[in-house]
Amino acid sequence: MASRNKVVVPEARQALNQMKLEIASDLGLSNYEGVDKGNLTARQNGYVGGYMTRRLVEMAQRQMSGK
Numbered sequence: 001m002a003s004r005n006k007v008v009v010p011e012a013r014q015a016l017n018q019m020k021l022e023i024a025s026d027l028g029l030s031n032y033e034g035v036d037k038g039n040l041t042a043r044q045n046g047y048v049g050g051y052m053t054r055r056l057v058e059m060a061q062r063q064m065s066g067k
Contacts, residue, residue, distance in 0.1 A: 023051045
């Protein structure tokens with residue numbers, strides 16, 4: 001199944017993928033890039049997406065506050 005998520009800024013794709021791998025590693029999911037995501041639990045996959053969202057929101061808040 002193809003991903004429905006589209007990157008609005010294509011230049012950010014590599015940075016987002018790197019962030020995903022870093023977060024997965026922080027959560028103890030080694031070799032996340034090579035793992036069949038269907039073999040992971042919904043909780044494991046959800047943690048990666050949730051932490052990515054949290055980090056992106058924090059980055060936007062810092063940028064908007066000028067910090």
